Amino acid sequence: MAECVPSRATGLEGGIVIKDDWPGYSLELFTYPEHYREDIESVYIPHGVIMDRTERLARHIMDDIGDHDMVVLCVLKGGYKFCSDLVEFIKNDQSTEDLHIIGSQDLSVLRGKNVLIVEAIVDTGKTMKALLKHVEAFEPKMVKVAGLLVKRVSNVVGSLPDYVGFEIPNRFVVGYALDYNEYFRDLNHICVISEIGKVKYKI
Numbered sequence: 001m002a003e004c005v006p007s008r009a010t011g012l013e014g015g016i017v018i019k020d021d022w023p024g025y026s027l028e029l030f031t032y033p034e035h036y037r038e039d040i041e042s043v044y045i046p047h048g049v050i051m052d053r054t055e056r057l058a059r060h061i062m063d064d065i066g067d068h069d070m071v072v073l074c075v076l077k078g079g080y081k082f083c084s085d086l087v088e089f090i091k092n093d094q095s096t097e098d099l100h101i102i103g104s105q106d107l108s109v110l111r112g113k114n115v116l117i118v119e120a121i122v123d124t125g126k127t128m129k130a131l132l133k134h135v136e137a138f139e140p141k142m143v144k145v146a147g148l149l150v151k152r153v154s155n156v157v158g159s160l161p162d163y164v165g166f167e168i169p170n171r172f173v174v175g176y177a178l179d180y181n182e183y184f185r186d187l188n189h190i191c192v193i194s195e196i197g198k199v200k201y202k203i
Contacts, residue, residue, distance in 0.1 A: 014160065014164050014167070015150060015164030015165055015166055015167040016053060016165070016166045016167070017166075017167045018044075018045075018166055018167065018168045018169065019169075020152075020169045022044075022169075023041075023042055024041065024042025024043055024044040024191070024192050025042055025043040025044075025046065026042065026043075027040065027042060027043060029043070030043050030046060030189060032187055032188070032189060032191070033186060033187065036184065036187065036191075036197070038194065038196045038197070038200075039183075039184075039193065039194055039196060039197030039200060039201070040174070040175075040184075040187075040191040040192060040193055040194055040197060041191070041192040041193065041194045042191065042192050043189045043190075043191050044168075044171075044173055044189070044190050044191055044192050045166060045189065045190040046189050047176070047188040047189050050085075050148070050165070050176060050189075050190065051085060053165045053166065054082065054085050054086050054089060054148070054165065055089045057086060057089075057146060057163045057165060058086055058089030058090045059089075060163055061086075061090060061116060061144070061146065061163060062090060064144065064162075065114045065116065065142065065144060066114075069112070069113045069114055069141070070113070070114045070115075070116060071109065071110055071113045071114070071115050071116070071140075072086075072087055072115075072116045072118060073107075073110075073115060073116070073117045073118065073135065074118050075117065075118065075119040075120070075127075075131070077177065077179070077185075078120040078121060078177050078178045078179065079118050079119050079120040079148075079177070080177055081120075081176050081177035082118060082120050082148040082165075082176065082177065083118040086118060086146060107134075107135065107138050108138060110135060110138040110139075110140045111138055111139050111140065112139065112140065112141050113140050113141055114140070114141055114142045114144075115135060115140040115141075115142065115143045115144070116144050116145075116146060117131065117132070117135065117143065117144070117145045117146070118145075118146050119145065119146070119147050119148075119161070120147070120148050120149065120176075120177060120178055121147070121148065121149040121150075121151065121173075121178060122147040122149070122150045122151070122158075122160075122161060123150075123151040123153050123170070124153055124155050124156055124157055124158070125156050125157050125158025125159065125160075126157050126158065128145060128147075128158050128161070129157055129158035132145070132158075144162040144163065145161040145162050145163070146161055146162065146163040146164075146165075147160075147161035147163070147164055147165065148165040148166065148176075149165060149166050149167075149168055149173070149190070150164050150166070150167045150168070151167075151168055151169070151170050151171075152167060152168070152169055152170055153170050171192060172192070172193055172198075173190050173191065173192055173193070174187060174190070174191055174192075174193050174197075175187030175188065175189050175190045175191045176188065176189065176190050178190065180193055180197070180198070180201055181201050181202065183201045184197075184201075
């Protein structure tokens, strides 16, 4: 299924690399909402694996940033479950009196703070590059990025996140708050959508 490789930037784990030919696990091995039976092909990353990897990322983040004046900036909507679970692991790891979570409100609170941007999925990096430029205009002390999924694509314009959960092929995945036209957010696992699902929920 996968291997773990070092990050080019930090020498730390760059993420669990899921190979191009990985088909995922059979649906019969897991529970999921019955109404999606024909709409997903396989369970690509089980929920338990996501949670274990997220806990590990939380430890890396605390080792690097610590808990002093940390502000978490969540990229919604697809990132909310990953962000919520990551923050819970950070809270459980150490005292986090100075941990703040923000969405789209005034970013002037970032000035002089350690900022962690949390994104569920990164492909070309174009969106993240623009967001980083915007955030840096508020003069934070430090900015780090945590991405649950990084897709292997050829037209990358930004750098890899500092903390990567999984590096995956360029496949369309849903679940764990990742959607297809607002469907599939209620799946706990990350799954591969089927052709039937793509047609059924196409707008």
